[in-house]
Amino acid sequence: MRKYSIDHKSPIPLHAQAETLLRQLIQEEDYRNGKVLPNEVELAKKLAISRTTLRQSINKLVFEGLLVRKKRSGTRVAQNVVSSKSNNWLSFSQEMKLRGIPIKNFELHVTWVTPDEELAAFFEIKPDRKVLKLERVRGRPDEPFVYFVSYFHPRVGLTGEEDFKRPLYEMLEHEHSIIATLSKEEISAVAANDDIADKLRLPAGSPLLFRKRYVFDPGERAIEYNLGYYKASSFVYTVESTR
Amino acid sequence: MRKYSIDHKSPIPLHAQAETLLRQLIQEEDYRNGKVLPNEVELAKKLAISRTTLRQSINKLVFEGLLVRKKRSGTRVAQNVVSSKSNNWLSFSQEMKLRGIPIKNFELHVTWVTPDEELAAFFEIKPDRKVLKLERVRGRPDEPFVYFVSYFHPRVGLTGEEDFKRPLYEMLEHEHSIIATLSKEEISAVAANDDIADKLRLPAGSPLLFRKRYVFDPGERAIEYNLGYYKASSFVYTVESTR
DNA sequence: CTTATTATTATGTACATACATTATAACATT
DNA sequence: AATGTTATAATGTATGTACATAATAATAAG
Incomplete structure (x- = not known):
């Protein structure tokens, strides 16, 4: 066969x-x-x-x-690893699909937390207003390669009962009429601490690509604050810029 | 007709x-x-x-x-021709100046080398054609924080005798009529090897932000191939993208 | 006057076929 | 052992043909 x-x-x-x-x-x-x-x-x-x-x-x-x-x-x-192009705004799920790589969710936790000062300021909410925190460890079926932490603005209206295995932005768009159009990102490198090293099955201290994303809707209102820790060996971020 | x-x-x-x-x-x-x-x-x-x-x-x-x-x-x-390219086209010198941080060059080596296969292919030159290699360790006055390796296309016409302490792109533009307008970048994280750790005064294995840049002129002809190793603690790469 | 029905016209899908080009391998020549 | 020649095996280019599909326009039916 x-x-x-x-x-x-x-x-x-x-x-x-x-x-x-x-x-x-x-x-x-x-x-x-x-x-x-x-x-x-x-x-x-x-x-x-x-x-x-x-x-x-x-x-x-x-x-x-x-x-x-x-x-x-x-x-x-072609000999290159998974990469993210800043031009064409793709979500993790979309990108993996494009490459025909099945996604596996290794961990998925949803909790309600009190925002720290920075987050409350970014969302422009009172510090006692709880926000939804979503933690995910994802990757290809054989190995996890990214650990995400997302915080969502209460305005989005997530209850925590949603099916977070589905593509996130698709869900936001269809069920919550939230369209993410602008993202500001900061990229740097960090060493994996014990916790993250464990989640990504790496030795502690391994280099990770660390990506902070601030995501906005068309009215430039904050939607999501996202932290991503990518296993260095399997992720490259690409940018094309002109002047 | x-x-x-x-x-x-x-x-x-x-x-x-x-x-x-x-x-x-x-x-x-x-x-x-x-x-x-x-x-x-x-x-x-x-x-x-x-x-x-x-x-x-x-x-x-x-x-x-x-x-x-x-x-x-x-x-x-198609009616939506407005391209949403990121506008982070700043040279190291410009960026530092913008932040008001004086630059110190810790090391500076200029050599002529034979390109490896990848480089020769990128420059579209014969593998025996020598290219100028520029290595620099730069940073703020008290600490180095980036190690650059640049290779220049022979077409640029650099002799190796130039004053590389000056802003590079300014020099290219004025003295060599070379205008860099397009850059494709790949960003990832790596662990510092002994050599680089030494240059940047770090323990070996420390996480570094690794940035590969392919720089082109307006005719999309290759000008420079640049590798940058940034001390993770002092460098963040930012991107803004819309869809 | 509104609603179905049908025809038209563009792109979409799919096939079989033929020959060109080119990088490499195999071989022969010097 | 280096160099030149020839075969070959892959992609590259190009054509002609046929029918499917979908959006619109034209027409007919209620």
Whole structure:
């Protein structure tokens, strides 16, 4: 039985099926390490679709920078780790999906806490007003690679009973009509303390990329304050700027 | 006489010609204001290329977000052309000045080196062509906090005799007519190795913010490849992004 | 006059096919 | 052992064709 296959009866276009299939395929250890993909003619035959259709899907991934083609030698996975582009505002879930990496939630805690001074000031609320705190350890199925702590403004209207396994911004948009459009971020490096090292399964003292995000709605009103600790080896933040 | 046309004898692929042609076409007032482009079948006929080939070019522009397709109504220029690029284009010197912190150069080495494969590829030069390497350890008067390694494209025309204590981009602009306008950056965290730890007066293994910059001129030609290792405690990278 | 129905017209999907180009490997030559 | 030549195996380019789908326009029905 073949691992990946395409359903010719499905209403989903073949090239779209091939696309998601490729996204999964390139998660495999071998390909990730530079093994060339099956050549187009062969692969098309195996999937029982035409080469043109297959190329349509490959092209898309090439455009996205996930695959690199080379004449004669073949097509392989581009050699870069998960990155975040500041231009196209993607959430963690979206980004992982784009790369065909399944997300695993290793930990998820929801609590109501009293904000510290800084947070109360950012949210412009009284210090005794409780806010929702969401802690998550997420990553690919085999390893956690980020520890998030989020605080939400009471205005958002979260109860704490929501399903936080779903994409967060999707939920905010649909169920709470909250649209996040502006984010101010600060990025620095820190050493993992015992607690975080444990969560991310790292030796204490390992370097982490630390990202603080202040998220706003279109009226520049504060929505979320987010702290992210990324395992350095599997995360790169990319920025493109012009002047 | 037709305004735009395609040369079937040119060595440039038809779809590439069609692409540049489209890019010109959509500069026209009418299209920019929302007029639909000629439909694919017609346009293909006019340009004397197949619809498939034409679609190849259109697809590229659609992917770049320049064109928007709509069934039945046709294809037109996307209306949201305002790009939301981050504006943090500041050089180290400018940034320090802005904060009123005097700069001290702790180390400064200039050498000519043979580029490694990656660098030669980025600069698009032969691997035996030597490039100028500039290493600097800089910081505030009392403590170093960044270790830079820069490589410059030979095209820039640096001799190695210049005064590298001056603001670099100012010098490039005035003395070499090189204007850096685009920079692509990758930010991650690493642990300090012995060498760098020593330069920055830190214990080995301390977390550092590691910033790779690819700097380009207005023609998107590579100018500089820069590696920066920042002492985590004294450097934060900020980004603002909208969607 | 409003609401279905149908036709039209654009893009969307998919295939089979042919030949060009180019990086590499295999081989032959000096 | 270095250099030149040829084969080959992958992607790259390009065409022609067919039918599907969806939004709109035109028309018919109530």
